Amino acid sequence: MKVQAPFGFVTGCHAGDKFMVQATLASMRRYCPNVPTCLTVDGDFDVSDLEDDYKVIILRVGDLPSAEMRKLIAGGFHAKHAAMWEGPFEFYVWIDSDAIVWGDFTSQIRTDVDFQIFWSEISIPADATEIPSWLPHFYFDPRKLRQLDPDFDWRGHPYFSAGVFACRRNAIRFEQYFDLEAVSRRSPGLFESGLNTSKGDMGMLNYLIHTMAQRGDLKTIVSDLQHIPTYQGIAEFEQECAGMGWRFPAKISRPRVAHFCGGKPLLFNGNTYSRPFTIARLEHHRRRHGDLGAWLAVLNEDSR
Template identity: 25%
Template sequence: MKDFGIILACYKKDYRFAKGCCASIRYFLGDIPICLLVDGSFPVAEVVKAYDVNVIYRNDVANQVLKNRSFGYGLTKMVAFWESPFQHFLFMDADTIAWGNILKYANFENFDFVVDRTESIYLNDSGINRYFFNTEKLEQCFPNFNWQKYRYNYFVSGVFFAKKGIFELAEYEKMLYLREQHREMFKLGEQGLLNLMIFQGVEQGKFRLKNEYLQIFGSSFIDNLQQKKRFSLEGNTPILQGDDASVIHWAGGINSPLLARTEVYNKPMTFFRQKCLRDYARINSIKATIFLYIEDFWPNLKVYGQKLAKQFPALRQTLAGFKKFCISMVKY
């Protein structure tokens, strides 16, 4: 595929999952170019070394509007539409993994966007108002847009295929202004905003769009033996069912695939998080597992430890020493 790559966006808290996502891309899709859009200034040495990932930080963004106004929850991914290093791209959220050859859904000859086919439970009136936009506000601000017409096409924006430069920057600036003025109008970061921009363009004949079943949500794995079988692993090998291909998306919050979360089917993410550590540091699976537990628990331990340290200053040294001890157990 000409001038194509995969883009991920992450911030410090979900970088741990982005590493697994990159590992899954390399496992199933080979040496396809990967770009990481980073909200923050933290290092991402693991994926750069292991998978030759291109990295874009805020300071690398040329356009001042995007640099100043398009970083943070949801909005970071929007930078890709103007500053992607690829003319055509697949976007994936950090808390996703590829499973099989998902590139079979790419069809840039006939479509400008290939997006997920969302389950209808999200697309009744209450679902649209919860996951996409406040329809009353939308009708006030965009009286000529027939939002009802596309109710079965709106998509959860954790994964989609798109083209660079397809949106006018001035249009995006207008959406950002409306988002600031009417904070209740757009839902879930950029999700409602992006759906509106796309389907306004579809209605105006600017864009060609196709819905495909691109992603499966991690939250639906709870007590679902059929889907656990679909995304199973035997030893160190993911088991594909025929030519099955999809993106598994844990969609954050209570669905995050942390290693200790037994109520969420996290084995595929855990496998690829471990693989990234093995590829980067050449450590065995036992050490990789220990490191993942540290990586998952350390942010909470640090927060509570710092609170205690304010009351008991001597704990500061103990906290720092404990972290060094944990890291030494899995020293690269």
């Protein structure tokens, strides 16, 4: 796909989470209505309603010109990176379908860098001597990685969720990503050993971003632009939503991306905080069905 704008938002879905990406798109329109948006579609299913409602640019994984690319990224978390190699924007913010825009944070996007990490906490001290158990579980095993990249220092980095970030087009070349994925298949447990998936991208992405930055091949910056309720709590959300009922707050104290990773943020999922996400879901349905119809639509989606 040819570049169509210098900056935009990108999100994506497969058939099973289309009902969630509706909320993501509704939040984008509510807080950043003038930012162009691309929807990456992984699978052969109809999204014409979303195309009509949100005027999104559709990027289908099945229509990518490279057969190697289609084979690698279809049906897994790698699909999001279609925007990096074939997307319509020179620089974009990727937002997973379990996340929503919560206020207009676009003034804080740094298009002068190659990759902006939406997490500011250094996960492992620079002088650490032991590998924390969560690193090979969620990201990569530094001991196995040493055989591939002996100069890479795994300490002193902010390890981030691959569900939210900002990126320049082709910041990572497809050939580089393709080769690393092939290595990972030959080395079980190299990436994300605890997640039991061969389709995960979080370990690969974190390694590539940090090793390229370490070598001076990539300019990165960290920003506190992501709020994960299970990690940072819900008090800030509750304060912003107070008195608003089930509608988007007019004022957001700290514009950011609200990311409900882990369990799906369904209305009756007692293990996951979902109020802001439910507000976004209702906003999507309210345009066509009114208040009562919006609630019925959400309840119907959650009962499936």
